[in-house]
Structures are given as structure tokens and as C-alpha cells.
Amino acid sequence: MTTTGGTTGDVPVDVPRVPAREAAERELSKPMYHENDPSLLQRGLDRFWDWVDSLFDSAAHATPGGVVGLVAVVLVVLALVAALWWRLGTPRPAPTGSDSLFDDRPRTAAEHRAAADRHASAGQWNQAVQERMRAIVRSLEERTLLDPRPGRTADEAAAEAARSLPAHADALRSAARAFDDVTYGGRTADEPAYRRIEQLDTAVERTKPVLDTAAAAPAFTEPPR
Template sequence: MLGAGGTTAARQVTGAGDIPVDTPRVPAREAAETELSKPMYHENDPNLFERGLNRFWDWVAGVFDAAANAAPGGPAGLVVLILIVIGLAAALWWRLGTPQRASLPTAALFESDGPRSAAQHRAAADAHAAALRWTEAVQERMRAIVRSLEERALLDPRPGRTADEAAAEAGRTLPGQAARLRSAARDFDDVTYGGRTADRPTYLALRALDTELDEAKPVLPGTSRGATG
């Protein structure tokens, strides 16, 4: 009968030559790594992009889990907070318009379909307003304002003039309306090039400015504002 020492010796040797049967630990690990590194074992492994994407989504999930644990009400509270942030962002965009307005193109104020009178632009603006097409109504009313100033010789007719240029030039002759002219030009640019949708108050403000400009007395060169009374 073999004791504990005899059992161990029996595992490690065979026959009289005392040749070890157990493979040493380090060579065994190296052999396993070599075997597992063969391409046949990695045919279905995700590629580098998939691994990176999986890590990214794991990170996102971890962020949301941490936020859900910290937010009042747990996951439901986090959803409410996200909806509030989205609502505030939408409200700011609607109120302020598209950011980076300075990068908007500065195309000509008038289209190239032939000149039209101020009365024609006003009629087109009123027709768009009646159909609740406020963006087109704002565009046509701004054109009516500029065309009216040209017809009154307060602006020189000039092809290719932009709304900003017209407002700046007219503001020097009509300083009392300069600020509102600049605001009207910004509204025109925002709805024409900035992707913003006009509304009824914006159109009514331009229509009121159009009426006021028709009655305003210009400040001619060499004449003070007080002298025009």
C-alpha cells in the first residue's frame, strides 16, 4: 500500500527510467497560447472598429447608469431631466434663430426675375400673409421697404444690394428708424438664409415699419435732425 509520498511519485514517473509525465506549468501555458493564437479560433472575433464601438457603448451605458443613480427618482428622473434639456434647447433655437449668423451668405435682396414696384411687393406680401406663409410675407415686405426707399430717391437703385447694406444706407438718411431697419434686415437674413421660420409678429413688425417709413422725413446731408422737425 502506498502512502501520500508514494502516490505523488507514481504521478510523476513511469517505469524504471523516472521520466516525468506531467508537463511543466510555463511550457504548458505557452503551448496553449500558441494553439489559441491560430486564426481558426478567431474567425468570428469582432474587428477593431467593432471592439472600439462596443467599448464606447459600454462607456455610454456606464455614464447613464451613474447619472440614473445620482438623479432624483432614478432612471425615470433622468429621462425627465433629458426631456427638460431638449425642451430648453429647442426654445432657445426658436427664440434666437440659427447660431453663427455671421457665416450666412450675403446674397442679393431682390430676385433676378425682373424689377417690381414697391406696390407689387406689398401686394405679394399681403397675399402670403393671408395664406399664413409668414416667411415669404416677411421677404416680400422687406423688399417692398427697400424698393419704396429707392422710389423716393432715399436709396440709389443698385443691383446686388443686400438687406444689411440697404438697412445701413437707409439708416443714415432716416436715423430715427435705423435700429428697426437693422432688425428688419436681420429678420430677412434669418428666414432667407438661416433656416428660421418667420411668424406673424415678425411680419406685422415689418409692415408697421413700412408704413412708418412712408411717413418719415429724411435727414438730408447738411441738415440737422432738429431742423427737420
């Protein structure tokens, strides 16, 4: 680098290249030159969105139909995810050792029915479904069709009750599934769901159990000759 002036006779002054570059870097590093620079966070966001944009462009070129095709694929995937979420609900934890059906002091079937009616009158269908299912199970225990057993789940109660009430086996399993959905699965019940369990409760009360005649019949012995 060559500069002139500042000396007698205008003798050229040679400045070595490396010191000149260092001097320029020191000058440009002063805060006054960087007052309007983007922040570190802004620079990071800019780089992230640049990456997203490049990724989107690459996917659009690889998808038939370009951007329109990619948008269609994304919408289809989102629709499938929403359908699965609605069908399966929130994953529920496995039943623990606590009483899955009855979560407070022992109550009679009539008390559970009264609680279910109160919740139904208030439009609280989740609680109404829970109490009506508890009423069904407690009623079966009171009729000695089920042995009182702490920790019994709704599914277990339905399976055991179906042995003596085979005509209601499917409805009992459906009611147990509705109970599990609102209790563990994060699902929301509605009035029709509650009315089905209410009707099942009434039907079960009026149904005579099927006795295990094979177990009750005395053993046949061949008469002596």
C-alpha cells in the first residue's frame, strides 16, 4: 500500500500489507460500526428459517406437483393424525393397584345412581358415566353376582358379570370402555353415551342371572348292578 503527502518533497510512504489490514480490522471493530447489526438471537433465527426454507424447497422439488403437491401431502398426514387421535384418544396409563372403580368411601348402588342423576342434570356427562358404571358394578355385588373385590377394573367387572348375564355381555364391555375412556383416556362423554349406560343399568336390574348348571348339578353315578 502506497500513500503520499505528509513529508517534504511528497516522498511516497509504503505501508506493509499485513499491518494495514490489522489497522483496518481494528477500525471496523469499533462499536460505532455495529450499532445496527442484528442480535445473536436474530442471526440464529435467520439461519434457522433459511434452513427451513431450503428444506421446504427440496421437499417441494421431490414431491409430484411441486409446492401444491407438498401441501396436499401435509394436509393428508395431519388429517390422519387427527383421526387417529380422535379414535384412540390420549394414551392411558395401565391400571395401578388402587381401586379403579370406587375412589372413595363405599357407597350403595342407589347412592351411585343418585350421584349419576345429579351429574346428568348438570350436564356433567363424564361424571355421570362414571357413577352409573359404578352403580351397575355395585348392584351386581349387592346381588352377589360379583364378589366385592378392591382394585377391580371396569373391564374385569364387565368380563366377570358377562358370565351370569350373557345377554348383556357386549353392552357391559361397551360401558366399561366408556368408563375407561373418560377416566383414563381423556375422552369426553355426551348424553347419548350416558343414556346407553343408564338403560343398561335398568336392564341388568331386571335380568335374571344364568346359573352354571354344569357346576351345580350333582355328579352322576352309575347304579350298582
